[in-house]
Amino acid sequence: MQSSKNIEIAPSILAADFSRLGEQIEAVERGGASILHFDVMDGHFVPNITVGLPVLKSLASTTRLPIDAHLMITEPGRYATQFVEAGASMVSVHVEADPHLHRTLTSIKSAGAQAGVVLNPATPVSAIEEALLFADYVLVMSVNPGFGGQKFIRESVAKVRRIRQLIQEQQLAVRIEIDGGIDRSNIETVVEAGVEIIVAGSAIFGAADAENAVKELRNATIQWV
Ligand code: DX5
Ligand code: ZN
Numbered sequence: 001m002q003s004s005k006n007i008e009i010a011p012s013i014l015a016a017d018f019s020r021l022g023e024q025i026e027a028v029e030r031g032g033a034s035i036l037h038f039d040v041m042d043g044h045f046v047p048n049i050t051v052g053l054p055v056l057k058s059l060a061s062t063t064r065l066p067i068d069a070h071l072m073i074t075e076p077g078r079y080a081t082q083f084v085e086a087g088a089s090m091v092s093v094h095v096e097a098d099p100h101l102h103r104t105l106t107s108i109k110s111a112g113a114q115a116g117v118v119l120n121p122a123t124p125v126s127a128i129e130e131a132l133l134f135a136d137y138v139l140v141m142s143v144n145p146g147f148g149g150q151k152f153i154r155e156s157v158a159k160v161r162r163i164r165q166l167i168q169e170q171q172l173a174v175r176i177e178i179d180g181g182i183d184r185s186n187i188e189t190v191v192e193a194g195v196e197i198i199v200a201g202s203a204i205f206g207a208a209d210a211e212n213a214v215k216e217l218r219n220a221t222i223q224w225v
Contacts, residue, residue, distance in 0.1 A: 007221045008197045009214055010035035010068055010177070013059075014050060015148045015201035016210075024210055025063050031214025036065045037179070037199045038088065042073035045097050046146035053086045060087025068197075070118065070179065072145045073097065077104040084111035092116030092139045092177075095127050105134040116177065120145065121153050125162045132174055137197065138163055142190075143180030148201040152181030157193045164194030187220045 011028045038056055043049040060067055066089035076093035077100055083091045091108045095117055098104050108115035114136035117128050121141055142156035160176055167174050177197035178190050187198060207213035
């Protein structure tokens with residue numbers, strides 16, 4: 001067992017019923033979610049289009065949970081600080097989308113949010129080795145970004161371990177988040193590997209009772225807290 005950790009559950013609203021978004025967010029808050037994961041897709045970096053700044057702005061004014069904006073867009077450096085201004089407390093950008101990560105991550109931090117770097121399933125850990133020095137968190141994609149409800153790619157567990165090792169070797173205060181296909185069957189494994197922030201969409205909003213689904217995910221990690 002690892003030492004005491006702060007495991008956070010971040011429901012992805014991509015899987016929510018958008019006509020009842022306010023209610024659904026209240027339910028996950030009651031269940032103990034501590035972050036809201038907000039997926040931004042542009043139809044270029046990923047083959048899907050979701051929500052953007054106006055939705056984030058109105059969400060930020062109605063929830064007390066910090067919002068984690070996951071930018072699945074090309075040229076994220078052009079927009080990242082606008083997401084902070086719209087109310088995101090965490091903003092992550094894909095290493096595959098940004099040749100100027102140092103500038104983008106630094107600008108997110110200067111704007112007052114935590115900065116995250118994201119890797120796709122086939123992107124090697126070496127691609128973010130240097131960026132770790134400038135990031136507050138790393139988001140490991142455990143599905144190919146673009147859609148909720150996909151199957152967990154199990155090789156992601158070893159990748160999390162390798163990133164955890166790099167962080168420890170360099171004694172960095174960088175947290176690891178995971179996103180894609182997480183449910184009760186694999187949550188313990190990823191936490192054991194070193195994940196501290198768990199994104200879950202369909203396992204929460206696809207369940208009959210979203211509040212209870214968050215509680216169950218939290219309970220599954222309780223031995224690690
Ligand atoms: C996928 C998104 C995820 C997605 C996760 O591109 O980044 O945040 O909502 O959904 P599940 O938990 O259903 O895989
Ligand atoms: Zn996401």
